[in-house]
Amino acid sequence: xxxxxxxxxxxxxxxxxxxxxxxxxxxxxxxxxxxxxxxxxxxxxxxxxxxxxxxxxxxxxxxxxxxxxxxxxxxxxxxxxxxxxxxxxxxxxxxxxxxxxxxxxxxxxxxxxxxxx
Numbered sequence: 001x002x003x004x005x006x007x008x009x010x011x012x013x014x015x016x017x018x019x020x021x022x023x024x025x026x027x028x029x030x031x032x033x034x035x036x037x038x039x040x041x042x043x044x045x046x047x048x049x050x051x052x053x054x055x056x057x058x059x060x061x062x063x064x065x066x067x068x069x070x071x072x073x074x075x076x077x078x079x080x081x082x083x084x085x086x087x088x089x090x091x092x093x094x095x096x097x098x099x100x101x102x103x104x105x106x107x108x109x110x111x112x113x114x115x116x117x
Contacts, residue, residue: 001018001019002018003016003017003018004016004017004018006053006054007050007053012025013025014050015050015053015054017054017055017116020115020116021062021113021114021115021116022051022054022055022056022113022114022115022116023113024047024050024051024054024111024112024113024114025111026065026067026109026110026111027043027046027047027050027109027110027111028043028046028103028106028108028109029042029043029046029106029107029108030042030046032103032105032106032107033105035077035107036068036073036074036077036078036081036107036108037077037078037080037081039106039107039108040077040078040081040082040107040108041081043108043109043110044058044081044082044085044110047110047112051112051114054114054116055116055117056114056115056116056117057114057117058085058086058090058114059086059087059090060090060114060115060116060117061086061090061092061112061113061114062092062093062112062113062114062115063092063093063094063112063113064092064093064094064095064110064111064112064113065094065095065096065097065110065111065112066078066082066094066095066096066097066108066109066110067096067097067098067099067101067108067109067110067111068096068097068098068099068107068108069098069099069100069101069104069106069107069108070098070107071096071097071098072098074107074108075096078096078108092112
């Protein structure tokens, strides 16, 4: 079976497609000046764009891993945005953890796995 890699550099691919499954690298906001709600909105918009480019959409997300800089401060705000992003009935398996981010401005990073549309 073939493996398709998109938006790749020497270190990583933003999208990998294999056997009907789409894997996205961890996505973050581009504008790091905003709060957790703004960064979550932007991160989810980036994910939607990548899923669209891979030929699928957010209703086909199978799993999401959410990394938060400060889970105590930001869990509720992230959830308030994320809960409105997905239609009812399509919630994926998910995990949310606190993580030390590679850039101190990142408040949230989200990685998803989705089925092809």
